[in-house]
Amino acid sequence: MSDTTHLLESVPPVVANSGQPELEPEDQGGPSLADAASDSDEGLSAREVRFSDLLATGTPPAEAARAVGIATRSGRRWRQKARIQAAVRARLNDAVAVGRSVLASGMAAASRALVSMADGSQEAEAARCSAARAVVENAVQLCDLETVKTQLSALETQLAKIGGTKRWT
Numbered sequence: 358m359s360d361t362t363h364l365l366e367s368v369p370p371v372v373a374n375s376g377q378p379e380l381e382p383e384d385q386g387g388p389s390l391a392d393a394a395s396d397s398d399e400g401l402s403a404r405e406v407r408f409s410d411l412l413a414t415g416t417p418p419a420e421a422a423r424a425v426g427i428a429t430r431s432g433r434r435w436r437q438k439a440r441i442q443a444a445v446r447a448r449l450n451d452a453v454a455v456g457r458s459v460l461a462s463g464m465a466a467a468s469r470a471l472v473s474m475a476d477g478s479q480e481a482e483a484a485r486c487s488a489a490r491a492v493v494e495n496a497v498q499l500c501d502l503e504t505v506k507t508q509l510s511a512l513e514t515q516l517a518k519i520g521g522t523k524r525w526t
Contacts, residue, residue, distance in 0.1 A: 397447035400440055408432070409441055413448035457503060460496035467492035 398406050404425045411421035422432025435441050467489035474481040474489075 397444045401444060405435065405438075405441060406444065408435055409444035409448065412436065412441075413445045413452070453499065453502075457496070457499040460492055460499060463492050464496040467496075 398409075401409065404427070408421050408425045408427075411424055412418065416424070418432050418436050419429045422429050422435070425432075427435070470479070470485060470489045471493065473479040474486055
């Protein structure tokens with residue numbers, strides 16, 4: 358086992374919204390994106406939920422439509438529905454939160470690996486260095502994105518409280 362792998366195991370995982378440790382996939386019983394986005398599924402039929410799942414995982418709309426048993430044209434119409442768009446958005450947000458959690462939990466190990474390669478305690482292998490740098494950079498970017506989202510949401514709430522029509526100059 359490499360030092361980096363050992364370091365990864367010693368860092369507790371972080372979950373974006375719950376503050377609870379993230380379960381490993383085998384502990385979760387293999388939840389689908391629909392399980393995580395069930396609040397956004399209210400009012401959707403089972404086929405619409407499946408259609409949303411497929412769109413959120415990158416399936417082209419025509420293929421998603423065929424998979425749920427509707428015509429391609431109906432799939433294009435479904436894709437325009439606000440409820441479907443909200444369900445897809447919720448699934449994508451959940452996927453980003455999981456990605457942020459995984460990267461954040463690996464950030465300490467990746468940082469230690471970079472430092473040990475920089476100070477010469479470990480051999481600086483190009484692939485390991487590149488991977489560790491990518492983990493650190495992407496974790497920081499996703500955490501920054503979450504901060505900006507939170508601040509934007511707070512500003513939108515404040516704007517709504519004051520009527521939302523005032524222009525800031």
